[in-house]
Amino acid sequence: MIDAHIHAVSPNLPGTGPLAPLLLQPPAVVAAEIRREMQTSGVSMAFAMGAWNCGEDDPLGINTTLEIAEQVPGLKAIGIADPTRTDDAHFRHVEELLAAGRVVALKGYLGYLHFEPAHANYRRYYELAAKYKIPVMFHTGDTYSPRAKLKYAHPLGVDEVAVDHPDTRFVMCHIGNPWTLDAAEVIYKNMNVWADVSGLLVGTDEAFADDEGREAAVELSHAIQRAMRYSERPNRFIYGTDWPLAPMTAYRDFIFEAIPAEFHEQVFETNAKLLFRL
Numbered sequence: 001m002i003d004a005h006i007h008a009v010s011p012n013l014p015g016t017g018p019l020a021p022l023l024l025q026p027p028a029v030v031a032a033e034i035r036r037e038m039q040t041s042g043v044s045m046a047f048a049m050g051a052w053n054c055g056e057d058d059p060l061g062i063n064t065t066l067e068i069a070e071q072v073p074g075l076k077a078i079g080i081a082d083p084t085r086t087d088d089a090h091f092r093h094v095e096e097l098l099a100a101g102r103v104v105a106l107k108g109y110l111g112y113l114h115f116e117p118a119h120a121n122y123r124r125y126y127e128l129a130a131k132y133k134i135p136v137m138f139h140t141g142d143t144y145s146p147r148a149k150l151k152y153a154h155p156l157g158v159d160e161v162a163v164d165h166p167d168t169r170f171v172m173c174h175i176g177n178p179w180t181l182d183a184a185e186v187i188y189k190n191m192n193v194w195a196d197v198s199g200l201l202v203g204t205d206e207a208f209a210d211d212e213g214r215e216a217a218v219e220l221s222h223a224i225q226r227a228m229r230y231s232e233r234p235n236r237f238i239y240g241t242d243w244p245l246a247p248m249t250a251y252r253d254f255i256f257e258a259i260p261a262e263f264h265e266q267v268f269e270t271n272a273k274l275l276f277r278l
């Protein structure tokens with residue numbers, strides 16, 4: 001099982017906190033917890049988002065994640081595509097890291113940062129992602145920050161760049177929730193667009209188990225199934241949790257229930273293997 005969307009460090013975005021107090025702990029403590037969660041839930045590989053704005057020595061915001069990954073078998077880093085950076089030195093440094101295989105994907109924080117996918121400042125990231133054959137993942141849908149602007153995080157913005165960058169593969173995180181059907185249309189129309197099912201339900205084990213949580217899970221299951229049916233591309237949906245926003249085991253059980261059994265192998269493993277060329 002591959003979890004294509006977790007956080008091992010605080011994303012450091014405007015208006016957001018650390019996601020969980022655990023992420024403020026030393027790398028060894030975070031690593032031990034991720035190992036435990038992965039083992040308990042049966043996850044063999046997990047991909048962790050970097051942090052925004054980490055300075056010149058860390059242009060993709062992955063240094064701490066890589067340090068944690070050294071202590072967690074199967075953990076890999078996803079670099080942040082920072083649209084506030086436009087200088088050649090930055091992109092030279094980014095390309096060195098991609099060439100060295102330090103990341104399995106790039107991540108754009110739509111909405112949190114006020115740049116639409118088609119903004120010129122993202123273009124060089126798309127070209128590098130195509131060159132090094134890694135996907136570009138976008139936050140899409142609802143945001144955790146009052147300072148975010150939703151219009152930048154709508155799935156339709158991904159259609160724009162999917163058309164203009166046919167050699168780049170894009171992932172809409174959270175299926176653009178609550179715009180899951182809009183996201184499904186973008187997948188239906190474009191061969192180079194995927195979605196991850198992470199972060200649709202967040203909270204503790206108790207929150208997943210109580211009446212409200214179970215009701216939300218049923219509603220979200222319908223939204224996921226509708227999106228998969230509408231897109232006609234079950235091979236474009238990948239598993240992710242958004243841990244530590246949700247416990248890995250509770251989230252696995254939720255998605256296991258939400259997705260028709262015939263697609264389990266694809267969503268929990270095969271689709272990610274193909275997308276990330278594992």
Ligand SMILES: [Zn+2]
Pocket residue numbers: 005006007049199242
């Ligand atoms: Zn996330």
